[in-house]
Amino acid sequence: MKSKMNIKSIVVLAALVFIAMFFINISFAANTAKISVETANLRETASGDSKILEQLSLNEKVEILEKNGDWYQVKARGITGYLRQDLITVEGNVEGSQQTQQQEEIQTKTEEGKISNEENEEKEETKKIVEDTKLKIVPSINATNIIEVKAEEEVTIIETLNDWVCIQTKTTKGWIRKDKLKSVEESEANVDNTETAKKVEENKPVEEKVLKTAFVNSETVNLRKEANTTSEVVSKLTLNMAVEVYAQENGWSKVKVSGKEGYISTALLSDKKQETSRSTKTTRKKTEQTQVKEQETTNTTQVATGKGATVVATAKNYIGSRYVYGASGPNSFDCSGFTSYVFKLHGVTLNRTAAGQYSNGVAVSRSSLQPGDLVMFGKSGINHVGIYIGGGQMVHAANKSRGVTTDTINSGYYNNNYVGARRVM
DSSP: OHHHHHHHHHHHHHHHHHHHHHHHHHHHHHTEEEEOSSEEEEESSSSTTSOEEEEEETTOEEEEEEEETTEEEEEETTEEEEEEGGGEEEESOSTTHHHHHHHHHHHHHHHHHHHHHHHHHHHOOEEEESSOEEEESSSSTTSOEEEEEOTTOEEEEEEEETTEEEEEOSSOEEEEEGGGEEEHHHHHHHHHHHHHHHHHHHHSOOOOOOOEEEEEOSSEEEEESSSSTTSOEEEEEETTOEEEEEEEETTEEEEEETTEEEEEEGGGEESSOOOOOHHHHHHHHHHHHHHHHHHHHHHTTOOOOHHHHHHHHHHHTTTTOEEOTTOBSSSEEOHHHHHHHHHHTTTOOOOSSHHHHTTSSEEEOGGGOOTTOEEEEOSSSOOEEEEEEETTEEEEEOOTTTOEEEEESSSHHHHHTEEEEEEOO
């Protein structure tokens, strides 16, 4: 009898132990859960607006501490916080019928979540990063940096929290400040505006710069539409009128005066105003009339053609070269060294000195000068030579201070000391 009682007691005790272990397993099972979404925010309190403490990944296990409405207090990675119940799957039962109700709620939430996710996918917006910035693990200035996101990289907005947005790059999800983003449309508009501005700038006419202010040195001067003596007269200018000079070429100056633009022979302009005292007026007027007549005559033959044009083009290439007495190129010259070097490049050999070159070629009258002719000067004999380029101008190796440059032959020293010209081609 006693033996039967012992056996019965052992059976009852085993049953109690089995039941206890069953409930202990249920209790343990109820204390763990898995993350059921790609990323779940572990928050400081049971609120969607609460501070994010950590971001947990799919299938990561957490320890459930207690249930608080739609939220669970959990422990993960050593951090205690709150997770929404639709973000986790609880392992085991939670207090019998309550677990069934919870599963139904989770099922409902999951279905609602799917609908919500579908809606969110429609609402997801592609943005571009404004400038290089750091992607943070949580929305906080002091939070850990994950990676650096480069300017103009396209990202997708997942969630917005005050001044922060959770974004998805090609490889990583994290948080940045909202002001670091701009819409793709806005970015494209900025690019279009930049391109348009560039095109406008490229097509914008280049403003000519004023080279200098000059003064009319004759009683009456024609401002012409084009740079030749047969062109239409735009206006008539008088002695000492100031003009703005924009360009000088082939003996003509492009000028602007009183709102009108046109061309004036460079010889009819001076850097300073002319004296107008009664004692000098008659003499100056005669001299200027002579110069104007010579200039008008000379200008009729200023167009450089044929071999003369090629000589002029070559000579102009050396403008700015140094003047060195006795030098004949290629980087420095004296006057006759310059002319002999230029013509040698065109197969013509000249005597070495200015006086010697006066015996080369054939004589040419001043009124018949053409580009490419040699022009000679001197007070007592010939001591200087240049190459006529048209429009009353010559190119020559002037002196040490000016080097190779251009000057008019119709005024000043060269007009008063003109000797003659030779055509050697």
